[in-house]
Each structure stands twice: as structure tokens, then as C-alpha cells.
Amino acid sequence: MKISVGPILYYWPKQQVLDFYQRLLESSVDIIYLGEAVCSKRHELRIEDWIELAVKLNESGKQVVLSTLALIEARSELSGLQKICSNNDGILVEANDMAAVQMLSEQGLPFVSGSSINIYNAHTLKILQQQGMQRWVMPVELNRETLNDILAEAKTMGFSDEIETEVFAYGKLPLAYSARCFTARMKNLPKDDCRYSCIDYPDGVVMETQEDQELFTLNGIQTQSGYCYNLLPQLPEMINLGVDVVRISPQFEGTEQVVQQFRNGLDQGKVDAGLIARQHCNGYWFGQSGMSTVQDR
Secondary structure, three states, X not given: OEEEEOOOOOOOOHHHHHHHHHHHHOOOOOEEEEOOOXXXXXXXXXXXXXXXXXXXXXXXXXXXXXXXXXXXXXXXXXXXXXXXXXXXXXXXXXXXXXHHHXXXXXXXXXXXXOOOOOOOOHHHHHHHHHHOXXXXXXXXOOXXXXXXXXXXXXXXXXXXXXXXXXXXXXXXXXXXXXXXXXXXXXXXXXXXXXXXXXXXXXXXXXXXXXXXXXXXXXXOOEEEEEEEXXXXXXXXXXHHHOOOEEEEOOOOOOHHHHHXXXXXXXXXXXXXXXXXXXXXXXXXXXXXXXXXXXXXX
């Protein structure tokens, strides 16, 4: 099983982004995703910068993947998407919406299907595999039984060996996207004049209930879980199910330590419960409410 680090979902200053990826090169991660997947207004790194960084990281021997936006709202964003999908450097692309799938399939290029692509059965998986999909990231709300059923049906249909399966295993869950920018709204700013407010919140803005429970995390147009999803204890089960890659979503601090804890879990069977986040959840994996914490059984 391989370990991936997903794209940075937050808005960080350019130098901190570059420093982060330099540290990743020295870590035991196998696959590095990068690129802007949430909001095209974020401009610390532009598309050309992301492509240049991807080419540089690709020389390290680790697999590098360029991620696309999950929500396309403007013609300019389609133009940017075309630049990513047509990069001439042989960098694999993670398609996070169907426009990217179409662009890549029309060019005969392989791609990864992100978790925002709604793949709920093996027939959908087969259609995308025929379009060039090499790996799919399971939608975060699906549970282990559904995943087992999908992979079993894919095997029956005879194409399971032609794709890899990746599971979002650690980080704030990406739950929804909106045309509204919640971070700007929180500051009483219009979306078109957001003043790049996201950069003030490197791990998003936690929303709490009146009972001080961390319910959601606001990240621009994206809504995330309030708690940090953690499937580290489920590594043995995921291996048995046939999962090929586990994804760690970057946080502003501690991502490299989390990568190492997952590596220890894979190489040594050692699961360290003392991870970075204060509160974890894993309910979706067990078919329960997402913010639940279920003891494996």
C-alpha cells in the first residue's frame, strides 16, 4: 500500500507552500498531489507556478499529480483547466469535476478521479476506466461495505486489475462546495472583493455549536468536517479490502509526522493513537454519522 498527500486545500503564502513540498520530498510519502482544488481566486501560486513545481517535484522519483478545481464557475476557470489538462510535461492529473474528465479523455490522457467525482458503483467505475482513469479516490461519505461491494463487482466485471483505489484516510473531510464564499461572508465582504481572506486561516475556520462542538470547518467556498477524519487504525482492514493508496490531507502543522505514523503502521504494524488533531472522527467508514468515532471491531 502507498501513502499519498493530497493537494493543500487551504490558502497558504507561497513560501510556506514551497517549504512544505520541500519537506515532503524528505518524507516517506509515495505520491504528492498539488494544485489549487478549491478557489481560482487564490493567486499566491498561479497555474504556471503549480505546473513548474510539479515538474520539479517529479524529478525526485515520487509520483506527482496535478489536481484541478472541484467547482468550475467561470470561463476563465475553464481556460485554466485546459492549461493543466494539456501540460506537456507528462504530469498525471487528478480530475475533480467532469469537465476535466472530458478534456483528459478527449486527449487520450490517463487521469486520477478525485473524491468529488460521484462514483457509487462499479459500472460508473468501468465507464471512467474506459475513458482513461487509472486511479479513483473513493467519495468520502461511502463506507467500507460499499467499497467492498464496488471492488468485488469490479473484479467480477474483469477490470479490477486495471485501476487503483485510493481512500481519504486523514484530515478534514471535504464535504461540499458552494458558489458562495463563506470566509468572505463571515467578514461581511462580497465574494468578488474577498480580499483573499482565506490566507488568514491556514486550517480554515472552525464552526462550533452552542455546546462548543466542532461541527464544520469553513474554507472559502468549501465546507469541511469540524473533526479530523482518521483511518489509521483501519489500515489492516483497508489492505484486506484491496485499497492501494491512503491519502493524508495537508494541515498547516504536523503533516510529515502523520505521514510517518502511517508509514510505521504499514511497515511495522505499529499504530500510534497520539496523532496531531485534538478530535477525530471515522463514522463514514463504518456507515454511521460522519462525525462519530467508532471503535473498530
